[in-house]
Amino acid sequence: MTGLNELPIRDDLRGREPYGALQLDVPYALNTNENPYPPSERLVKALGEAVAEVAGTLNRYPDRDAVALREDLATFLNTDTPGAGLTGRQVWAANGSNEIIQQILQAFGGPGRCALGFEPSYAMHPMITHVTNTRWIDAHRDADFGLEPERAVKVVQEHRPDVVFLTSPNNPTGTALPLEAIEAVLKVAPGMVVVDEAYGEFRRAETPSALTLLPGNPRLIVTRTMSKAFAMAGTRLGYLAADPAVIDALLLVRLPYHLSAVTQAVARTAVAHGEELLGSVAALRAERDALVAWLRAEGFTVADSDANFVLFGTFPDRRRVWQDLLDRGVLIREVGPPEWLRVSVGTPEEMAAFRTALKESL
Ligand code: PMP
Numbered sequence: 001m002t003g004l005n006e007l008p009i010r011d012d013l014r015g016r017e018p019y020g021a022l023q024l025d026v027p028y029a030l031n032t033n034e035n036p037y038p039p040s041e042r043l044v045k046a047l048g049e050a051v052a053e054v055a056g057t058l059n060r061y062p063d064r065d066a067v068a069l070r071e072d073l074a075t076f077l078n079t080d081t082p083g084a085g086l087t088g089r090q091v092w093a094a095n096g097s098n099e100i101i102q103q104i105l106q107a108f109g110g111p112g113r114c115a116l117g118f119e120p121s122y123a124m125h126p127m128i129t130h131v132t133n134t135r136w137i138d139a140h141r142d143a144d145f146g147l148e149p150e151r152a153v154k155v156v157q158e159h160r161p162d163v164v165f166l167t168s169p170n171n172p173t174g175t176a177l178p179l180e181a182i183e184a185v186l187k188v189a190p191g192m193v194v195v196d197e198a199y200g201e202f203r204r205a206e207t208p209s210a211l212t213l214l215p216g217n218p219r220l221i222v223t224r225t226m227s228k229a230f231a232m233a234g235t236r237l238g239y240l241a242a243d244p245a246v247i248d249a250l251l252l253v254r255l256p257y258h259l260s261a262v263t264q265a266v267a268r269t270a271v272a273h274g275e276e277l278l279g280s281v282a283a284l285r286a287e288r289d290a291l292v293a294w295l296r297a298e299g300f301t302v303a304d305s306d307a308n309f310v311l312f313g314t315f316p317d318r319r320r321v322w323q324d325l326l327d328r329g330v331l332i333r334e335v336g337p338p339e340w341l342r343v344s345v346g347t348p349e350e351m352a353a354f355r356t357a358l359k360e361s362l
Helices: 041-055 067-080 096-108 124-131 149-159 179-188 244-251 261-272 274-297 318-327 348-361
Strands: 091-094 114-119 135-140 163-167 192-196 220-225 238-242 309-313 340-344
Touching: 041 261, 041 274, 067 091, 067 238, 067 261, 091 096, 091 244, 096 124, 096 163, 096 192, 096 220, 096 238, 096 244, 114 124, 114 149, 124 135, 124 163, 135 149, 149 179, 163 179, 179 192, 238 244, 261 274, 274 309, 274 348, 318 340, 318 348
Parallel strands: 114 135, 114 163, 163 192, 192 220
Antiparallel strands: 091 238, 220 238, 309 340
């Protein structure tokens, strides 16, 4: 057996760990913030037909620029955020928002450049930053996991990063950022500002999307995904909205034909059935709020959540609680600050199993 270190691997990759959310066959998987509701029979049929339609053309490369899909996504964003006024030219798509983030860093980061984020936040931001040979600057969130605009401005002015990541609602804390914080950062950031809205559709009505800030801000990028509210994690489809010039920059780094014809057909069908797929969002929000209330009533400390997961604690030994839950068939996530755990919002049945297991473990 050859060990990794015997290979002539890049020095900066030595000792690193691969991204590691567990994939276990358990009765209750509540660790990766997926939407628990699978597609309906009607949608499964429509997806099958869409795939069958492109199957006969798979000898050919797909549309390299995914023009039709990008137009569909722009139409969706204009209903999500009325007044956004987006066209397909302002939208770009890739295999998950992780690939979108990678393309952004390939185009705007790189050797000699740096990216900054406010942690705890999504672990792949620093990870992709490192892999693209960009330096990572670990700024931190406030004690309540929010981001006070004045401090954020100071940090950005001090480090002058080429890319700033603002995640709203934030993973793993669930915290949504007020638009004022994003606007304040945009005013002083010398480089690109990426607002990661992977959980954007779960936000409360009073928190507007950063999409509303796009006009007049050519250095703002808002990223979204079909993996969460859209209930299509298996499709691997992430996207962004930004100035058309940003998309011209990403065209320089994307791999030719990166989005397969099958992915494009499935994603277009999913967007066409968006009303059905997003139909569970209201129920998941209500389930989330009920979960937060229950955890607080049980005496836990709970971060406010605008997403489809909840960060709660605090545990002197979170590993023991995590393992106790897993022993009862409930897989949650050890992530974020050391004394906290994160649970994804599932079906009422899954949440009941989680509550029972948590009570038994204490
Ligand atoms: N951004 C955030 C904040 C996330 O939590 C995730 C997934 N956990 C992603 C991006 C990436 O999701 P995907 O690649 O499935 O679009």
